[in-house]
Amino acid sequence: MKTLNINLGDRSYPIYIGHNLLNDKEIFQRHAKAKTIAIVTNDIVAPLYLNILTQTLGKDKKIIPIILPDGESYKNLDTLNLIYDELLKNKAGRDVLLIALGGGVVGDICGFAAASFMRGVDFIQIPTTLLSQVDSSVGGKTGINHSLGKNMIGAFYQPKCVVADINLLNTLPQRELSAGLAEVIKYGLIRDLEFFNWLETYMKKLTNKDSASLIEAVERSCTNKAEVVEADELESDKNIRATLNLGHTFGHAIENEMGYGNWLHGEAVAIGMIMAAFMSKELGWLRTPEYLRIIQLIELAGLPITPPDISEKKFLDLMMSDKKTKGNQINLVLQTAIGEAMLTNEYDPEILSKTLTHNFS
Amino acid sequence: MKTLNINLGDRSYPIYIGHNLLNDKEIFQRHAKAKTIAIVTNDIVAPLYLNILTQTLGKDKKIIPIILPDGESYKNLDTLNLIYDELLKNKAGRDVLLIALGGGVVGDICGFAAASFMRGVDFIQIPTTLLSQVDSSVGGKTGINHSLGKNMIGAFYQPKCVVADINLLNTLPQRELSAGLAEVIKYGLIRDLEFFNWLETYMKKLTNKDSASLIEAVERSCTNKAEVVEADELESDKNIRATLNLGHTFGHAIENEMGYGNWLHGEAVAIGMIMAAFMSKELGWLRTPEYLRIIQLIELAGLPITPPDISEKKFLDLMMSDKKTKGNQINLVLQTAIGEAMLTNEYDPEILSKTLTHNFS
Secondary structure (H helix, E strand, C coil): CEEEECCCHHEEEEEEEEEEHHHHHHHHHHHHHEEEEEEEEEECCCHHHHHCCCCCCCCCCCCEEEEECCCCCHCCCCHHHHHHHHHHHHHCCCCEEEEEEHHHHHHHHHHHHHHHHHHCCCCEECCHHHHHHHHCCCCEEEEEECEEEEEEEEEEECCEEEEEHHHHHHHCHHHHHHHHHHHHHHHHHHHHHHHHHHHHHHHHHHHCCCCHHHHHHHHHHHHHHHHHHCCCCCHHHHHHHHHHHHHHHHHHHHHHHHEECCEEEHHHHHHHHHHHHHHHHHHHCCCCCHHHHHHHHHHHHHCCCCCCCCCHHHHHHHHCCCCCCECCCEEEEEEEEECCCECCCCCCCCHHHHHHHEEEC | CCCECCHHHHHHEEEEECHHHHHCCCCCCHHHHCCEEEEECCCCHHHHHHHHHHHHHCCCCEEEEEEEEEEHCCCCCCCCHHHHHHEEEEEEEECCCCEEECCHHHHHHHHHHHHCCCCEEEEEEEEECCHHCCCCCCEEEEEEEEEEEEEEEEEEEECEEEEEEEEHHHCCHHHHHHHHHHHHHHHHHHHHHHHHHHHHHHHHHHCCCHHCCCECCCCCCCCHHHHHHCCCCCCCCCCCCCHHHHCCCHHHHHHHHHHHHCHHHHHHHHHHHHHHHHHHHHCCCCCCHHHHHHHHHHHHHHHHCCCCCHHHHHHHHHHHHCCCCECCCCCCEEEEEEEEEEEEECCCCCHHHHHHHHCCC
């Protein structure tokens, strides 16, 4: 087992990465001391892992299972309210511990429930997808969607620990594994050329779910994200943490237009990263061979490399309404090399137009 | 104008207390720099003060007025969602400023909207009732009610500044002024004997809305609250901040049973303080003359001194479900003297029973 410490002052916490951690009584004895524990999960994950976790927590706990319908479309105020209802019906107090057992949707909504229930209770994250292991387990972003935009309601709120059990990925569909790999590739692209090189070598092993490779990929991804997050916990300086959004402004527009869940988040981000790379190349900031390496690695990860059919005007409208827009400028994360990215609104708008209308297929 | 600084590290903020502050352009130029400002208010306050505030903010601002229905019964998830809707429809970004113009309900819900919109935006409080000037303007408690309990959903979130304009109290109904005085008296009871003595002398002037007396009462109340809050911003030690809840566990049960709004919060707290004083007297912790002074001052403030008819069993059930319950013990704030209070669950349960069944009339 590897332990990675996220250093955020009195909100610091460890991430445990390894095999069979869901059965690791020691971890939970250390971090799950509460007498009453609500396990927030979904109807896909619950049949697989809820009993195991309940057993690991031990017989002396009062367990409140809260099983949500699966899917991004349920990441909303109504589902959040279901969690409050269950907690209150079961007379949970401020000493309740919430455990998020699921992917990003469960983690985000459970984290915001923890942030807002009785003005804040403890929570632990057990991410069950690769995406959530490498993305939402670091950063403290919690929240829900609104009909007018993704993640519009939420809070920065840190868990007490994250348990990233690689064995949980055995039941993960291949398509979702690939979606997680999009975010893994992102860390290489924005700040870690060496990791990008490593990924080019190990991508085949990763898509084959080789455990040792997955543990290394998760650890290196979380380490990269932690270094960024530690420098700007609350995203107060738009430049520091912003590069983590490489591909996301394009990607959110795609998810929003195509319907959450039809395109997986990682798939939309993969296309977004390709569009950002294309735009960077057209601006003369990124060399063509690097652009081609990016596309190749994304394709090797089993991800789509062609954007869906969205008109330029629609794309622009959607991007304008994304929360990363400040004032009326579209800020974009673009690449100056593999391993280097920056947030900027200083680009020729014609090139953005060219990117949105380019035929990638 | 008096300025009181609340010292909470990088979340510190000033409280301005004085006359005609709603017209004070300098204050708002200093703290309301955002280009887009949403004013969250209610349908009672809006006709009185919305235009004045809009004018003070200046013509170069984009103002989004969000007018909520008045009353505690609207302090819920649906109303909160109304605020999100308006912000998003008006394309507000992370640089929006929210201003709460109203009493405690508006302040709490607007504060929580600010805490949770795009994971946190700036907000300013302009409390328009005495209660909100002396209570919710210090402490950072924001939130909404749930059908199963009061203030069950929320966050600790500090404003950028608080503007307590005493002139706004001119339009406040006498009954609400009295309700505010309940919290003013509370500060004397829990930690400031000298202030309690002062209140015995000046209560008549306060109920007559004498400005100088009101400014002094607001300032001394906020100073007292600030000293407690600064010692424990997040209420992590149940003993430090807990005394602020004198009368509140009894009071919340009353509000909950009688229907929010039928009994004003301050009225319920007034009865709660009398019940706590009675219980303290019966336990032998408070002398009878002090108990009688407490009742007398509360009555002088124009507040009720007789609890509504609630059975002992019902009262206990309601108190058990209050969030200040940890585990299965009912923690209560009780008095050891005027100016001294403590949180305890070490009392003879017979005396609690006697308190809940005592005929106060």
